[in-house]
Amino acid sequence: MFKQTLSTFSPYLKPFKKAIILNACLSFLYGLSSVLVTMYIGKAIDSMTLSSKTGLVTQIFLIIVLTCLAASSFYFLQRISQHIAYTSMKEVRKKGYHKLNKLPINYFDTHSHGDTMNRFSTDLDYISEALLTLFNQLFPSITIIIVALGIMLSLNVILTGVILLITAGMFLVNVMIAKKGQRYFNAQQQLLGKVSGYINEQFSHLKTIKSYEYEETVIQQFQDMNLELQQTGQQAQFISSLTNPLSRFIDHIGYLLIGLVSGLLIVNFSLPLSLGMLSSFIIYSGQFSKPLIELSSITTQLQTAFSSIKRINDLLDEPEEDTYVRKLTQPFTPIGDVAFSHVYFSYDPASPLIEDFNLTVKQGQTVAIVGKTGAGKSTLVNLLMNFYPLDKGVITVDSVPITDIPKDELRRSFGMVLQETWLFQGTIWDNLTFGNPQATKQNVIKACEEANIYQFIQQLPCGFNTMIGQSGVLLSEGQKQLFTIARTMISQPPMLILDEATSSIDTLTEQHIQTAFDNMMSGKTSFIIAHRLSTIKKADIILVMDKGKIIETGTHDSLLKNKDGAYSSLYHSQFSH
Template identity: 45%
Template sequence: MSDSSTTTARPRPPVGGGGFGRGPMGGAGMPAEKSMNFGPSARRLARRMNPDRPKLLAVIGLAVISVVFSVVGPKILGYATDLIFTGVIGKQLPAGTSTQQAIEAARASGNDNFADLLAGMDVVPGQGIDFGALGTVLLWVLALYVASSVFAWYQGYLLNDVVQRTVYRLREEVEEKLNRLPLRFFDGQPRGELLSRVTNDIDNVSQTLQQTMSQLLNSLLLVIGVLAMMFVISPLLALIALVTIPLTMVATGMIAKRSQRHFVAQWKHTGTLNAHIEEAFTGHELVKVFGRRPEVEEVFRERNEELFKASFGAQFISGIIMPMMMFIGNLNYVAIAVVGGLRVATGAMSLGDVQAFIQYSRQFTQPLTQVASMANLLQSGVASAERVFELLDAAEQEPDPADPVVPTARRGRVEFEHVSFSYDPEQPLIEDLSLVADPGHTVAIVGPTGAGKTTLVNLVMRFYELNSGRITLDGIDITAMRRDDLRSHIGMVLQDTWLFGGTIRENIAYGNPRATEEQILAAARATFVDRFVRTLPDGYDTVIDEEGSNVSAGEKQLLTIARAFLADPSLLILDEATSSVDTRTEVLVQHAMAALRSDRTSFVIAHRLSTIRDADLILVMEEGSIVEHGTHDELLATRGAYHRLYSAQFSGAVIEDDETTAEGVPTPVSP
């Protein structure tokens, strides 16, 4: 075994984008938010529905049929109005006369307006309302509206299926992306911010697609259909109605442009606030112990105020669109009513056509108003989609080799060959490190905080990629193996315990889902979990909550050790695995660890040197380099760095100054 040069930097996790605190009072910073590019993001979101293109085509077809039936309705209903109006006028005219005679009589009496009105009508003097024809027309209108509703319902059903499948695939893709991202990415992201993108933003995308897709499609088709019918009835009135389109587009564009940045800021501040809440409530005990609640509440108020201002600005500015559209629509309605009334009076149009056109004018402005009212929702959804796309576009870890080497032997021999690594290129950490861990040996790694102990085992797990050199497991370069194959050989017990919400049995079986009940119980007995589980009312069926608050810290640590025991790895990594257990339990766990470490290579990171006295090899690390190596007795005899650490723990506090003992060891000072 050899070791090489040292470094002056201590290991620091990389920070990507913005900084964030590690403790309850740490700042939950955000990566710099790019200005939203609405068009490309909206098109990218729309392309995600391509796998359901046949259903989308069916949705469009159903929407066309529904809108056609809906658009034809007012025109036919205008015939009913004409039947009623013609019957009322015909009843007032003398029976037995012709329509031409009635017109001439009206002109002779000086009533030219009434004569013009009669000239534009198909009236029969003396005949009242034809209720048979009126009933037939109304039945046709009813049938058209019922059919339009049925097609619209089925269109909504299919569109709902398309939207939910799209969001389902998006969630799956995000989940798979998270599994492909390197640990470096998570080191630079506040958990609350990341969770906000995965949950809040995806839910907002789902809501936006659900509420806007159908309305946008129907509104577009309705505008086209209504506009065609208006030109059929009266080109002049249609041109008057068209004046509202450029006014609407200009006004909507100006308002949307101003509200766009507010929506981006709204979701940015939502993620920031979530990050702060997640951080503060995860460490709420420390917040209370150190009396920092006022500061936490102040940070919350500040970020909540920022979110309020951004949300208020976004909703208020975009909310102006709706009343503005209603105002333009009312102006259009008044103009059509006045011009249409004059044309009826002159006989240029029938009353039924004017009535139908007024209905069409309402239908024409209604979809424009709906689109305007959806502008804020659409902008909000696209802003959330862009945040999700930023996550999907993040740089991934190096892919597994196309032709991976599958290890056949499980001996556990680990070799570092001239390994160099740093979190920050400007701050070297581990340089030209070489060591060998033989099968079945226990390698203990000790050293001051920040020396690079945990970094060393993270490199073995391939959580980070090397700058240079290589690491082999049983003679195979770990980069030539699939990560799953590599990690299936490794069991890991961390200082920070992790248990999920489930039974004790399920938490132990997490190490080997195929384990039998007998194997689970054997692992529990070997790691002394069985001793405290038997005292619980529900035994192994005791449900552990998400925080693990119904078991002690030491019991949680024992459960994680039992989990590793059940996995039966060829390489075992223990990162301060006994730090949370009491002294008496530690003795029992040491015996369990001895059984667990037999016939397998073990890397043990330890601060309490009493736990690694029997290690086959002890590595002493300082600033990323191995400064000493040997057995416990050998290292004590050299009276070097390990002796100083040992003396500090067992002889009292050590104060280093310019004067040392003759052996070069700082003078121990009793407390």
């Protein structure tokens, strides 16, 4: 699994081939100089025992030079490692963000927003820290191990065998612990995303929670998830934390064995082991095992990073919206004829929603869609915008199937005012011209006046340059909706979709902007979803939907004549008091 995960992630390191090669060279230089320092320390000890002052001065000078070389090479090694780790993560974050914009709508319907955000923050931080550690330690450790092993073999084969035996024991311990701990780290990362998503959801609806006095239940649910995360995290940390102390325990046993075997070799076999050589060998054995201990000490970090890489790769491997192969020879400039022909659709195959739906709308007509909650009103709009693929049937705009129209051109043809308003943190001007950055100030002012929001903007200290959001002015839901209405007017789309466009606006303000709506919809094909039936009296066609089907159709007056009809019942229920 590690190999597959890393091979999936390796393309992000390809642009850093030169930096990685330089990192490897500096690592070799650092490792070699560190090992040579140990060799000259042993020679210096022998020079002191032999009272050779000339050789001692030379060896001390070489020790100083090699130490400075090791320090400088390690400094540049760290700088390059930081560049590789953080720059590669920047590219992954960028690719992930682009990926989100290409995912179908149903991905966001089925995945927690908090969990998705966690992949861009915590998971990428874990990966960058692991990469930094690997590039700082992996190549230097390999160099030190190889050079130290060579010198130890030249000193004494038997003692080298003892060190290799101890090292093999440490390696086996690390492998067994890593295999056992990985599943806990995977579970920990999944739970962390779940908790983040839950917190994000609760904070987004804090007013609703407080209004229903649901705090205790929410706290209990959070505590249950938090306890599960704590238990899983403790298990993961406990198992992985065994690696370092066990490795050090085995390493210390190695020192005892080296002392024991060295004594036996000197006493029983009279081998010529000088004090300096024995000192160097003991230091080399530490240099040989220390990199393995250090690598084992970051097992927790590496296992967390592997889990994070898997979560990032899962996001990047998500199927994108169907790619479009252009079938049109010219840019799509719709007139506004829309037709639904034998359309079938369901979010869940087990629960059909829309079945054999047919509708023809001519250019400039205003179509109002009414019905009970869950009747399929908003679903029609989602299908028209090609947010979801049809199970069966076809939707056409100007006799062209929407599947043959580039999605960006199709969606740009519709201006949408939704019940859920959205304004980003920025200036009022940037928010208003979001759909039409080339709009003139005159057009913007006119739209704001028609949307009954211009007077409010004039009262602000910076006017159109006023910031919206936490660092600027805070808007009510009604004001936000007026801004979205003005934004749609400024974008001047050929077709309109108004989904509860005045749900957060008081009745008096709604009456003021109704004229602006009429002017905006004049000559444009418009789809209106409304619960306030008083706002759709002038609609050319009113569709009454129930369970995904049209049960009534006609104008406001003609539908009211059928006193036993569904529309008449809805209308009189609103105006009977």
